[in-house]
Amino acid sequence: MSSMSPADNLALEKALAIKPEEIIDEITESGLRGLGGAGFPVGRKWRTVREARSDKKFVICNAEEGEPGTFKDRYLIENFPEMVIEGVLIAMHAVGAKQSYIYLRREYGKGYESLKKAVRGFPPGLIKKFGSPEVTLWKGPGGYICGEESALIESISGRRAEPQSRPPYPTEAGLFGHPTLINNVETLANVPLIFNMGAEKYRESFKKIFCVSGDVKKRGIYKAAPGVTLRELVFNHADGMKSAKRFKLALVGGVSGRVFSSDDLDLKLDYELFGNGAIIVLDESRSLRDTILNIAEFFAEESCGKCAPCRQGTSRFEAILKRKYKNKDGSKDMEVLKLLSTVMKDTSLCGLGRTATNVFDDIVKKFGQEVLMTS
Amino acid sequence: MTVRITIDNKTVAAPEGSTILKTAANAGFDIPTLCHDQRVKALGVCRLCVVEVEGARNLVASCSAPVTEGMKIITNSRRVRASRKVILDLLLSDIDDGSSKSLRNTSMGAALKEYGVNRSSFPRTRSKIKIDRRGPLYAHDYDKCILCRRCVTTCETRIGRSVTGLTGKGNATRLATFGQAPLIETECEFCGACIDSCPTGALIENWRLKSPVWDRRVKSICTYCGTGCGIVANVKNGRITGVEGDPDHPVSRGDLCVKGRFAFDFVHHPDRLKTPMIRKRKGGKLQKASWDEALDFVARRLNEIKKESGPDSIAGVSSSRCTNEENYVMSRFMRSTIGTNNIDNCARVCHAPSVTGLAAAFGSGAATNSLEEIEGAEVIFLIGSNPQDAHPVISLKIKKAVNNGARLIIADPRKIWLTRYASIHLPLKPGSNMALINSMLNVIIEEGLIDEKFISSRTTNFEAVNEMAAAYPPEKVSRTTGVSAEDIRMAARLYASSKKSMILYGLGITEHTSGTSNVKALANLVMATGNVGRPSSGINPLRGQNNVQGACDMGALPNVFPGYQSVADKSVLAKFAKRYGTSLSGFVGLKTTEYYDVIEDGDLRALVIMAMDPASTDPNLNRVHAALSKLDLLVVMEIFETWTARMADVVLPAASFAEKDGTFTNAERRVQLFRKIIEPLKGVRPDWRIVLDIAERMGAPMPFSSPEEIWDEIAEMTPQFHGMDYERLEREKGLCWPCPDKNHPGSPVMYEVNFPNGLGKFNVIHDVPSKESPDEKYPFTLVTGRRLAHYNDGTMTRRSKGLMTICPHETIDINPDDAKMKRIKDGDLVRVVSRRGETLVKAKITNSSLPGRLFMSFHFEEPLTNVLTSEGKDELSGTPEYKVTAVRVEKAKNKPSVMR
Numbered sequence A: 001m002s003s004m005s006p007a008d009n010l011a012l013e014k015a016l017a018i019k020p021e022e023i024i025d026e027i028t029e030s031g032l033r034g035l036g037g038a039g040f041p042v043g044r045k046w047r048t049v050r051e052a053r054s055d056k057k058f059v060i061c062n063a064e065e066g067e068p069g070t071f072k073d074r075y076l077i078e079n080f081p082e083m084v085i086e087g088v089l090i091a092m093h094a095v096g097a098k099q100s101y102i103y104l105r106r107e108y109g110k111g112y113e114s115l116k117k118a119v120r121g122f123p124p125g126l127i128k129k130f131g132s133p134e135v136t137l138w139k140g141p142g143g144y145i146c147g148e149e150s151a152l153i154e155s156i157s158g159r160r161a162e163p164q165s166r167p168p169y170p171t172e173a174g175l176f177g178h179p180t181l182i183n184n185v186e187t188l189a190n191v192p193l194i195f196n197m198g199a200e201k202y203r204e205s206f207k208k209i210f211c212v213s214g215d216v217k218k219r220g221i222y223k224a225a226p227g228v229t230l231r232e233l234v235f236n237h238a239d240g241m242k243s244a245k246r247f248k249l250a251l252v253g254g255v256s257g258r259v260f261s262s263d264d265l266d267l268k269l270d271y272e273l274f275g276n277g278a279i280i281v282l283d284e285s286r287s288l289r290d291t292i293l294n295i296a297e298f299f300a301e302e303s304c305g306k307c308a309p310c311r312q313g314t315s316r317f318e319a320i321l322k323r324k325y326k327n328k329d330g331s332k333d334m335e336v337l338k339l340l341s342t343v344m345k346d347t348s349l350c351g352l353g354r355t356a357t358n359v360f361d362d363i364v365k366k367f368g369q370e371v372l373m374t375s
Numbered sequence B: 001m002t003v004r005i006t007i008d009n010k011t012v013a014a015p016e017g018s019t020i021l022k023t024a025a026n027a028g029f030d031i032p033t034l035c036h037d038q039r040v041k042a043l044g045v046c047r048l049c050v051v052e053v054e055g056a057r058n059l060v061a062s063c064s065a066p067v068t069e070g071m072k073i074i075t076n077s078r079r080v081r082a083s084r085k086v087i088l089d090l091l092l093s094d095i096d097d098g099s100s101k102s103l104r105n106t107s108m109g110a111a112l113k114e115y116g117v118n119r120s121s122f123p124r125t126r127s128k129i130k131i132d133r134r135g136p137l138y139a140h141d142y143d144k145c146i147l148c149r150r151c152v153t154t155c156e157t158r159i160g161r162s163v164t165g166l167t168g169k170g171n172a173t174r175l176a177t178f179g180q181a182p183l184i185e186t187e188c189e190f191c192g193a194c195i196d197s198c199p200t201g202a203l204i205e206n207w208r209l210k211s212p213v214w215d216r217r218v219k220s221i222c223t224y225c226g227t228g229c230g231i232v233a234n235v236k237n238g239r240i241t242g243v244e245g246d247p248d249h250p251v252s253r254g255d256l257c258v259k260g261r262f263a264f265d266f267v268h269h270p271d272r273l274k275t276p277m278i279r280k281r282k283g284g285k286l287q288k289a290s291w292d293e294a295l296d297f298v299a300r301r302l303n304e305i306k307k308e309s310g311p312d313s314i315a316g317v318s319s320s321r322c323t324n325e326e327n328y329v330m331s332r333f334m335r336s337t338i339g340t341n342n343i344d345n346c347a348r349v350c351h352a353p354s355v356t357g358l359a360a361a362f363g364s365g366a367a368t369n370s371l372e373e374i375e376g377a378e379v380i381f382l383i384g385s386n387p388q389d390a391h392p393v394i395s396l397k398i399k400k401a402v403n404n405g406a407r408l409i410i411a412d413p414r415k416i417w418l419t420r421y422a423s424i425h426l427p428l429k430p431g432s433n434m435a436l437i438n439s440m441l442n443v444i445i446e447e448g449l450i451d452e453k454f455i456s457s458r459t460t461n462f463e464a465v466n467e468m469a470a471a472y473p474p475e476k477v478s479r480t481t482g483v484s485a486e487d488i489r490m491a492a493r494l495y496a497s498s499k500k501s502m503i504l505y506g507l508g509i510t511e512h513t514s515g516t517s518n519v520k521a522l523a524n525l526v527m528a529t530g531n532v533g534r535p536s537s538g539i540n541p542l543r544g545q546n547n548v549q550g551a552c553d554m555g556a557l558p559n560v561f562p563g564y565q566s567v568a569d570k571s572v573l574a575k576f577a578k579r580y581g582t583s584l585s586g587f588v589g590l591k592t593t594e595y596y597d598v599i600e601d602g603d604l605r606a607l608v609i610m611a612m613d614p615a616s617t618d619p620n621l622n623r624v625h626a627a628l629s630k631l632d633l634l635v636v637m638e639i640f641e642t643w644t645a646r647m648a649d650v651v652l653p654a655a656s657f658a659e660k661d662g663t664f665t666n667a668e669r670r671v672q673l674f675r676k677i678i679e680p681l682k683g684v685r686p687d688w689r690i691v692l693d694i695a696e697r698m699g700a701p702m703p704f705s706s707p708e709e710i711w712d713e714i715a716e717m718t719p720q721f722h723g724m725d726y727e728r729l730e731r732e733k734g735l736c737w738p739c740p741d742k743n744h745p746g747s748p749v750m751y752e753v754n755f756p757n758g759l760g761k762f763n764v765i766h767d768v769p770s771k772e773s774p775d776e777k778y779p780f781t782l783v784t785g786r787r788l789a790h791y792n793d794g795t796m797t798r799r800s801k802g803l804m805t806i807c808p809h810e811t812i813d814i815n816p817d818d819a820k821m822k823r824i825k826d827g828d829l830v831r832v833v834s835r836r837g838e839t840l841v842k843a844k845i846t847n848s849s850l851p852g853r854l855f856m857s858f859h860f861e862e863p864l865t866n867v868l869t870s871e872g873k874d875e876l877s878g879t880p881e882y883k884v885t886a887v888r889v890e891k892a893k894n895k896p897s898v899m900r
């Protein structure tokens, strides 16, 4: 991680020297895309907020890292808090926000402390040049849904953390009804690098953080350029499987991500595929049925309870998997689950319900529904 | 801007920003919904309304998604229908045993039926939720709750309360009151808007739990306040088993308040009077009698007294709680059968100054605009009125207006609930209205905010008023009203800032020695700013009882025939004399507030009272009681044994509103026809029938056999009603007068072109100090008024179990500082003493009473609040000053046994 060395605030100076519009041009030029999973071009998002007309704007750094198997944001805020804050300051300057929030996962006590220290460490003169912006560290109430942008906004506003229907998008009417830019920690931590290196060089050397966990020898954080294959990550970076057991599958993008079987080891992981960069590896000893059930339990627990298909669907999904089969081979239940999955995907209000059954769908597709009915 | 979209291959245009659901509905497409209630913001949580949108990966919730140019929508594909079915199935799985049976007659039930879901195919995962029956009027059957949140949003945004909220997440999400408190301990006002909104019956009226089915449903009009909300009553085995709002009603559109919705139990209460009673000799007992005996007795005595002492020794009291037809026959009875103009109605003690004051300004004495227009106002000036308690459905309209951006100015001596919606609250000293209003006019003139064009083209006498207003600079008025000069200025500027400024006022304006002048002062304000004759403007008295407007319109007044045609006008007199076939008196009769003087003098010997209870509602009751017992004959038509009925010589048991046909006229001049819900209870007769029976026995029968025939005579004799008949009233859901011919659509907005006398008249009025003022001995000012759960003398609402749970007894509302000073604790029994009488009442410590000011209602017989109030009268209208009574309070020593 040497390229992400603690900043000497060079990036801030550089960003200050140019107009906000030019910052946004630079970001656009750099090709930076959202690294929290959505992959949305960052420059475009900033520009929308910049151009939104309002006397008040906000920037929020999303550090509510609730996706199982994901720990990159924690790594960044604990080790490189200055870079995160620099990213926030530059974003605020670019979009014209005077207030910002760093929304931290409840469990990230250590990260909170390091951010606090880092905030204090900035030279006051420099901060003044930025118009003394306000950066608030905010501890979320806890819960997977708080990572969803609009739920996070609700939570800061003092309401139940629940996703809102869009439009309006947060970029139009976000926190307290004002245009709000929300970026993930990793995205913002990349911003100073762009100014340190220049957009072009940055683009060429960009590396995404992957969190590899599960049945591998060396679980951890690995950086790699988009286009890296799963094989490289698992067998080179993470040093292969933990025991003699063979690779069975990986959940790429966490429990709401996609399933890679051994046939997919050589697919190039780019923005469309890597999601947030979480890679959970399972070896051949793992029961697929248990995997599905664990994930189903997780989502039944974490559904915020707002929309009917997700609230009712996730818990029924769990219950059907747990109960005795309706017919001997379980095929009837499997049909019900497939229908349920389709409807949840098609009609849920937010991403949680829409992706809660991704892994189920992929396993059925790649391994056949029989593995779920028998094992 | 308009966008064009296609829905199921049909091209449809819609304004940009409107939702897919609304656009589709307007174009005739039917999309099912559960969580959507068009009265509140779309929630998008049930997802039943999903549709396919070309290019979108997922289905789209049509209730919350806006249309965009070129959108292609499919509302009913297999994919869409399959999804909807699964959603319904999922929701049903947590209800009851998963069968749709318990949802019959609900909108969810209808959707289940349409999608063929009779029994859920999914397992139930939510634990069973027990029904919460702790609510005094409705229950929470949350096992049926589908968490659509309509109730929560309705309560929060429409009603402005926060009674329930969500707890837990995932499948453990539940609705609950804070800390699971019973409803009675929450801020719930029992309006029932949440019940109306619930699509599953999870919120359910206690009556519906008892009688879920009915034989018939009948539309009628609420019997309580002058809003005139529409109700639908369920009838089973000849009894009213439940009441709901009428969604098609032009004023209330389905809304009701706690009284309208729940206080119908009085109709079948065992206390209803069912047998006539006669007191054969003074000092004797009231004894049961047959109708024949009673009517003969009344007819004979009236004839005797008339013969002995002349027609003017008899007087009648008509009623704002009775129908137009009844008020008309009562007036005609007094004028033609008895031969006197001694006829008045209970509006004398409430809105008579509105009639005189508004007539002096505009030439006609009624509200200038309709109630619906409140929702469209930009500025609302609410003075001397507490609609949150007295006219809750009007309050709802005010809240809606404010939610839409209107600014609210409140002038009231109390910190009434609605002040939380107000931009400015002027907490004026009781009785100082006119100075305040004149001072606002002063500012408007000083700062050049007048509408010169309106003043010059449509009014007269502005010059004089201009001069008058100069005597009321805010700094000076600030001293007499206790309102800061700056606030007076701000209120004046705000009021003058819009051409959609609407004045709403109540008895805090009229029940003063300066009542009529207060009304005139407000009318000056309206004309000076040109805020009359257009929608969402004007000056609008909020009528207390549901037919105050009608009782006056019908000529139940000592000086006018129906339609305010003067008895002193020869041609009018001749017209009515011809119709009645008898000669009529051209002398203006007595006002009810003058009756007692004349009784004391011995010149008034008999009183016929239709549905009024002056022995508890008139001021200075000790005197009233003495006077009433002096009468040679007191006849009372009533539904319950009121204080007045107990004093009567003859009591005639009358039918309630539910047992008769007729029309009521609400605060916006809307004449509304209603039909009887049930047959009259055994032994009772409708008031109109009783009056006709007496007239017949006195040898002067009137030619009517039904309310409709009575109406036809009213319409024939009164220009402003010429165009109204029962058939039209029924079809057009009521009509606002004036409606001069059959093709006339009625007049929600008055004076758009002209005032009846051509020009509007500015009136010079000067501050008349109230006849009551506090001194060392009586240092507090008592204001009287209404409480939400009760109505008038309380004879009806005190017989509703649920309402008595909400408000079981009277209190005197006292400011915390005053209470401290007097060492009074909440709930202490205190003695309240005025210059005329005293009473005992429990104290309630509340910030709604400002220091030095106390508040009581007059809904109870113990305490009898009106023993305290004074008869100080408005000179022109005779209306007493209920709103200012100097009193002292002290902690009572011994608890009398009568207090609960």
Ligand code: SF4
Pocket: B154, B155, B156, B159, B161, B163, B164, B187, B188, B189, B190, B191, B192, B193, B194, B195
């Ligand atoms: S009855 Fe009215 S105040 Fe009470 S919870 Fe329902 S909506 Fe709210």
Ligand code: SF4
Pocket: B144, B145, B146, B147, B148, B149, B150, B151, B152, B175, B194, B197, B198, B199, B200, B201, B202, B203
């Ligand atoms: S009680 Fe009724 S209205 Fe309220 S959330 Fe439940 S189902 Fe919806």
Ligand code: SF4
Pocket: B222, B223, B224, B225, B226, B227, B228, B229, B252, B255, B256, B257, B258, B259, B260, B261, B390, B391, B392, B393, B394, B546
């Ligand atoms: S607001 Fe008035 S008319 Fe409407 S329901 Fe309540 S009491 Fe009846």
Ligand code: FES
Pocket: B032, B033, B034, B035, B036, B043, B044, B045, B046, B047, B048, B049, B050, B061, B062, B063, B064
């Ligand atoms: S009606 Fe649209 S989501 Fe419920």
